[in-house]
Amino acid sequence: xxxxVNLVIAGLVLAGLAVFLTVEGAExxxxxxxxxxxxxxxxxxxxxxxxxxGRGFHKYIPAGENECCNWQNKDCNKEGKRDSIxxxxxxxxxxxxxxxDYTYPICHGVEIKAGGxxxxxxxxxxxxxxxxxx
Numbered sequence: 225x226x227x228x229v230n231l232v233i234a235g236l237v238l239a240g241l242a243v244f245l246t247v248e249g250a251e252x253x254x255x256x257x258x259x260x261x262x263x264x265x266x267x268x269x270x271x272x273x274x275x276x277x278g279r280g281f282h283k284y285i286p287a288g289e290n291e292c293c294n295w296q297n298k299d300c301n302k303e304g305k306r307d308s309i310x311x312x313x314x315x316x317x318x319x320x321x322x323x324x325d326y327t328y329p330i331c332h333g334v335e336i337k338a339g340g341x342x343x344x345x346x347x348x349x350x351x352x353x354x355x356x357x358x
Contacts, residue, residue, distance in 0.1 A: 253281075253301075253310055254292035254341040259351055261287040265318045267344055268327055273311030274338070275300045281310075284317060295338035306339040306358070314344060314353055 271280035279299035293300035331353035340357040
């Protein structure tokens with residue numbers, strides 16, 4: 225019985241290690257919303273370069289969350305290389321009931337490597353993008 229328990233534990237440890245190594249090895253470009261935006265406010269991120277026509281990265285990202293696209297996904301990185309350049313427009317997006325949605329640019333034409341990421345920080349009216357390459 226003890227031998228069976230040890231085998232089960234060893235199997236779980238190996239499975240956990242395999243998952244950790246797989247996740248650690250996955251590279252993607254990501255956008256992190258580290259702002260104070262409220263429930264009806266989000267980042268609107270639209271890919272403007274480095275993607276296949278009619279495809280690409282188009283996401284609404286609430287405060288405290290992030291969205292990513294694996295650098296090997298040719299829909300958002302047509303060259304499929306980790307150091308390929310992708311271009312993004314990042315805007316503040318808001319919605320008020322019974323009124324039109326509104327957007328304000330935060331940073332446009334941002335260029336990062338497909339294995340990099342963008343962090344958006346700040347408080348209302350004073351947001352900025354920090355670019356990070358692997």
